[in-house]
Amino acid sequence: MTVTRFAPSPTGYIHVGNLRTALFNFLIARKAGGTFILRLDDTDPERSKEEYVDAIKDDLEWLGLTWDRVERQSQRLDRYAAAADALRDKGRFYEAFETPTELDLKRKKQLNMGKPPVYDRAALALSEDERAALRGERGQGVWRFKLDHERIEWTDGILGPISIDAASVSDPVLIRQDGQVLYTLASVVDDTEMGVTHVVRGSDHVTNTATQIQIIQALGGDVPSFAHHSLLTGPQGEALSKRLGTLSLRDLRAQGVQPMALLSLMARLGSADPVEVRGSVDELVEGFDIARFGSAPTKFDERDLFPLTARVLQGTPFEAVKDEIAALGVPDAVAPRFWEVVRDNITVKAEMAGWWDVLRGAITPQVADEDRDFVAEAFAMLPEPPYDAGTWSAWTNAVKDKTGRKGKGLFLPLRHAITGQSRGPEMADVMALMQVKPSL
Template structure:
């Protein structure tokens, strides 16, 4: 394996919890094991919710775990790069304007469900004439922009799940750009992975469908795909997902309670694998123990 470049991409909208530590550690340990590099990327395009104090807390929590990034970037510093990529997709006919309001889309989905149809976007916007678009904009509407998915199966060899595939014909064309021109997660993530040279994307299994969408964006931008690995998620005892908004097992809370960082690291990475949780003396030792192929499939 060539020297990998991995990334951890938190949104600075709250404090990290042990569930967030899981992908951070999987990426860090993978890089350590294979003599690679680790990129910390703040996904802070949500201007209203992203706070510098949360970014500082994330860096502090990662440092407590022993994770020292080789490079740190913020998406808010890279908007012109995303603008350029979006324009390329527009020129290629893969990014198209839509004028429906959220209420109109919700009513349309409900009608589709009532008729027994899948609630996916019907691409009505593609049928609009130039005159109709101008009339809608004269009403004060501004478009959001959707990515035109190709109706085909996207397949990849997953580092955790093995052979994986998603049929994109069953998905709605995703919104990449909001009405106000701001970006949702999907496009900046792909552009950053391309621009920074990320080789391996290791993240939670809740991103599996998103990976198929992003694979098509990689290809539309003329880039090769990184390797993907989707690990299972840590949950509460009742099976609910952990939430930084609710403070579930926050890293700062664990630290203040006197829990050792290495104990958190071992628990966060070895629970939900075929390996027994055990004490370790260093992150290097843990890197030698953790195998993505040993992570249990959900």
Template sequence: MTIKTRFAPSPTGHLHVGNIRTALHNWMFAKKHGGEFLLRLDDTDEARSKEEYVTAIRADLGWLGINPDSEERQSARFDRYEERFEELKAAGHVYPAYETAQELDLKRKVQLSRGKPPTYDRGALELTEADIAGLEAAGRKAHWRFKLDHDTPITWTDLIRGDQHFDPALLSDPVIRREDGSWLYMLPSTIDDIDMGITHVVRGEDHVANTAVQIQMFHALGADTPDFAHEALLVGTEGKLSKRLGSLGVGGFRERNIEPQSIIALLARIGTSDPVEPIADIMTLVDGFDFSRFGRAPARFDDDELAQLNQKIVHLLDYSAVKDRLPDGMTATAWEAIRPNLHDMGELDHWWQVVTGPVTTCELTADDREFVNQAHDALNDLPWSETIWKEWTTALKQSTGRKGKPLFMPLRQALTGLDHGPDMGALLPLIGRDAALERLQNASA
């Protein structure tokens, strides 16, 4: 059997971090098992679905390296939904209901006041043909509900949550079609999973009750159920669901110069028994992906942890992985010199300007200016080499008696205009002889 998973966003907005995690885990599970990953655009909401969001979803997944093997759109499948709906209707698995939203709300309140669960009371099943004719003559239009089998307990073994049991009598018959004929999520999703051969449905634990209902839909449609994995939801650092998590998207990550590998390394591991590590090779994470390692406790998303992880991953990136993103003229040697000092790739231009100039001269004390003047003359007398920094500072230590910070700091400040930065042994050869002498002369003036 070929493993097949799907990510099914509604193109009614941009992807946020929770969506991204779901997409990633579906993709990783499929890739680990040599299977297929499907992008299914759940665009049945014609009023809210927009093509700009479709384009953005594709672009965001592509930037993350989550590339689907195929793509489907629900808006192209309305005829199929109609066909299967008619089959369910003929078999008595769906029925029309005519209550208004206000009437349903009143029913729920009455049930709650009596200490009962606010489930639908199946009042529509008591309607006679005359009742229905009267309601429609009065202008009422039917919405349609799926009729749950109250005699058959719903069970499945969840890949994360273990054995699950639901009493269908405690669930409401779900509305599957609105009065205007448009579809809700439940039935089209089930039909798609059957037709597209989805073997594993991976989604958040907020869908557990939906799964219970959809299992009966699979059976009513004559199909086997896929396996299910329901993941604990993400929470913020304060330990509860955060509105901000709903706004963290790929666009925001890119603006902050977060690497896609960093997002993947974090989202692949949080919520599991495995440590979050700076692993830049996505396939290493794929190979170790296992739903048995996920816990049921909420998965904590920490923005600061992501930033720290991002810095570590930047320090692991090879020149070949970043060469197309580097400033003009930056070589592999320059990248390796500057890389250890980067927090993120947004700092590249700053550090490359330290190499190429111009730099702002630091204010030095009179003693340090005199020292830098001597350093200029000493550098001018030395043959240039890749080890020039060591040879130069060794000579200065002998001629001036300076050592440690009093020796190194004025030289760094004169050459870079800063009191911190990449290793000067690697930086000085990049700055070059003429530029170095000019900067020393300017600083000593």
């Protein structure tokens, strides 16, 4: 049974970088008919907020990324404490008391000597009396996992064969001085006890994965299949991390990006396959292959989402938007035809309102000074609505005969005066939907 998980911290909103991880794990689980767990990393009581828990769920539901169950790490603290005790019993867990300043000085000294800046395990040489004295002086220490200094190897689902010398890595801190369990331990315990079989996450976790593999083995668990996707950059290759706060899913949603536009892009971005708009999450599942993704940094440009959104809207049936169209005040009798006419000429749904303003005469006509008399004369020749599909042709032919104008000189000023735009739907279709006679 394939089991995957998405483990966000409810300390902020999901952004596009988080989404990539969530989507890959979701698609792997669904393609295998397995289980997708939403696991909230809420062990930090100061920063974790219920509003972010609700927002994470809301964003995933908006995208159609449904989970099979929710787990909260804050409700599993007893399991982490038990794992910590097991590691102590095995001699793989030790308390250390260095201050951040002392650790920084040690790192600088090692670098000056040409050595890797890893923790020197000085705490292992402390006697019980020395530990007690340090606790009395400094309070509780941090708890570090003692790595076996050997090569840690695995075949990564994206990066291929990985080999990391554990001696080049500091023994990781798993429990802070204040007793808070850190992600590295909590994740290992959860993955092991929840039977997680596949873990996909960012390539910035590769070293972390190496240490977690040893922790999993020390606790007697089965090591999952790991895959590390590339990190996103901006369109020019610049670091995206500083901008991720402005690329939250709810911000993109507020800008009108459609779920399938976002999912279609993220399911292919950085892979060997072209980006293609898909009609449903099921179609994404069917075409997904983690092995098709590369390790190079992946350029992301949010502007690419808008042409994709336009294409999604072009394929959207009326039933899916009828409530939003009704909310604009479009009469039921013309609403289906209204959607047929405007959906090929909008980028986001919000632009529907502008076209309804055109049809109900709520825009200020845009007329060049040199065309004002011509447009006034043409409007005077136009009868009152209702109009039909033949109105535009009959009217412009009559205007041509009277004024002598033809071609662009005839059609463009009239289009601009009626719609306020130089391009858009066929004017025959626009006229057939006009609710009032246009006027200057």
